[in-house]
Amino acid sequence: MRYSGFRVIKEALTGHKGWQPAWRDPEPQPHYDIVVVGGGGHGLATAYYLARKFSQHRVAVIEKGWIGGGNVGRNTTIIRSNYLLDGNEPFYEFSLKLWEGLEQDFNFNAMISQRGILNLIHSDAQRDAFIRRGNAMLLNGADAELLSTAQIKARYPFLNVDDARFPIKGGLAQHRGGTVRHDAVAWGYARGADSRGVDIIQNCEVTGFRINDGKCLGVETTRGFIGAGKVGCAVAGSSGRLMALAGMRLPIESHVLQAFVSEGLKPILPGVVTFGAGHFYVSQSDKGGLVFGGDIDGYNSYSQRGNLPVVEDVCEGGMAIFPMIGRARLLRMWGGIMDMSMDGSPIIDRTHIDGLYFNGGWCYGGFKATPASGYCFAHLLTHDTPHPVAGAYRFDRFEKGLMIDEKGVGAQPNLH
Numbered sequence: 001m002r003y004s005g006f007r008v009i010k011e012a013l014t015g016h017k018g019w020q021p022a023w024r025d026p027e028p029q030p031h032y033d034i035v036v037v038g039g040g041g042h043g044l045a046t047a048y049y050l051a052r053k054f055s056q057h058r059v060a061v062i063e064k065g066w067i068g069g070g071n072v073g074r075n076t077t078i079i080r081s082n083y084l085l086d087g088n089e090p091f092y093e094f095s096l097k098l099w100e101g102l103e104q105d106f107n108f109n110a111m112i113s114q115r116g117i118l119n120l121i122h123s124d125a126q127r128d129a130f131i132r133r134g135n136a137m138l139l140n141g142a143d144a145e146l147l148s149t150a151q152i153k154a155r156y157p158f159l160n161v162d163d164a165r166f167p168i169k170g171g172l173a174q175h176r177g178g179t180v181r182h183d184a185v186a187w188g189y190a191r192g193a194d195s196r197g198v199d200i201i202q203n204c205e206v207t208g209f210r211i212n213d214g215k216c217l218g219v220e221t222t223r224g225f226i227g228a229g230k231v232g233c234a235v236a237g238s239s240g241r242l243m244a245l246a247g248m249r250l251p252i253e254s255h256v257l258q259a260f261v262s263e264g265l266k267p268i269l270p271g272v273v274t275f276g277a278g279h280f281y282v283s284q285s286d287k288g289g290l291v292f293g294g295d296i297d298g299y300n301s302y303s304q305r306g307n308l309p310v311v312e313d314v315c316e317g318g319m320a321i322f323p324m325i326g327r328a329r330l331l332r333m334w335g336g337i338m339d340m341s342m343d344g345s346p347i348i349d350r351t352h353i354d355g356l357y358f359n360g361g362w363c364y365g366g367f368k369a370t371p372a373s374g375y376c377f378a379h380l381l382t383h384d385t386p387h388p389v390a391g392a393y394r395f396d397r398f399e400k401g402l403m404i405d406e407k408g409v410g411a412q413p414n415l416h
């Protein structure tokens with residue numbers, strides 16, 4: 001069933017009796033060509049592109065809880081492609097281009113809003129770094145604009161430009177960046193994949209891999225064994241635990257990251273703004289709430305809620321650039337489990353086990369990557385070769401010293 005304005009009018013006039021469930025609730029089949037573990041954004045996007053672009057229809061997504069219950073429904077919804085390094089920028093720009101046509105492609109309203117993102121600059125050295133980043137973006141076909149303090153003052157009059165502890169000296173803007181309603185992304189991909197024959201199996205936890213003579217034959221689950229020609233794992237914060245079931249130890253640590261939403265306010269914030277002298281970022285949702293966040297809690301955890309020191313740190317960051325935020329009441333907050341890799345960049349690769357593939361290490365930036373991650377993982381699962389924009393996201397980069405360390409902080413997952 002296609003969604004459209006006409007459909008809404010027709011259903012309104014006929015008592016809304018024609019709507020159908022957005023996806024089926026199938027029983028697991030004994031065998032699939034490809035099993036994708038994890039019904040988050042990346043797993044569902046992988047299944048969607050497998051069916052939509054790579055003509056793979058005997059595909060299942062196995063999700064231990066409900067789709068959208070993980071990070072895809074917990075993030076702060078920001079999309080952008082403002083990366084510096086060659087290994088990253090083409091991938092994230094590919095992703096942003098996929099976002100731009102996504103709602104038409106999967107016929108679902110994901111409220112994609114290219115309201116722009118502004119990274120504030122607070123020192124001369126930071127300006128040099130951001131000019132370099134902006135040039136790298138332009139060279140890779142992305143958009144970037146360096147804004148002066150006067151331009152920022154005109155566009156964002158509420159920012160504390162004049163007497164701030166960290167004076168605002170300009171900003172790097174990407175006008176095509178913005179926000180997307182996060183859980184609608186899971187639902188849109190799920191519906192699109194289901195309509196092309198993919199089985200989405202919820203409440204089914206993968207508890208092991210059946211591996212014989214170095215080949216993965218399928219997954220053991222709480223609903224029995226499911227055979228597979230290939231198994232692709234995309235479980236984000238649970239990556240370490242899942243791959244340990246196949247005897248693998250990953251260059252990834254799990255950390256908790258928190259998000260916050262204020263009470264609804266009248267429109268005040270036109271786009272996404274990030275603080276450059278601490279870790280704080282904010283946007284305003286279409287319902288009016290200020291959606292903001294900051295640093296990870298800083299120690300290993302599989303918990304989906306965080307602790308007070310980071311709440312204080314995030315609120316201090318907000319107050320430093322945006323003093324009026326102190327008048328807004330906090331409505332809710334939550335946490336998600338981040339798969340923090342050693343260099344801050346992801347992995348989309350085959351494993352040493354034949355038929356077993358891995359997608360993870362997204363740190364706290366994997367939401368914006370969802371379309372490209374799904375597309376590139378589907379490409380890898382189909383062709384056994386990496387997609388050109390994801391060619392750097394290999395396991396062996398850690399062995400060969402080919403890190404993609406955007407922040408330049410070294411093997412410190414908690415600092416990326």
Ligand SMILES: Cc1cc2nc3c(=O)[nH]c(=O)nc-3n(C[C@H](O)[C@H](O)[C@H](O)COP(=O)(O)OP(=O)(O)OC[C@H]3O[C@@H](n4cnc5c(N)ncnc54)[C@H](O)[C@@H]3O)c2cc1C
Nearest residue numbers: 040041042064070071072075076078206336365366367368
């Ligand atoms: C607070 C917060 C803010 C963020 N903000 C942003 C942002 O603004 N922009 C951005 O780009 N990124 C952001 N991120 C990061 C982004 O959300 C993640 O990188 C991305 O969503 C991870 O991929 P996913 O959607 O596939 O993960 P998930 O939605 O977590 O999917 C993984 C799924 O695997 C399932 N699973 C786990 N183990 C098993 C098993 N054994 N068997 C079966 N299923 C299993 C889980 O139940 C889960 O549903 C944020 C994250 C958080 C927590």
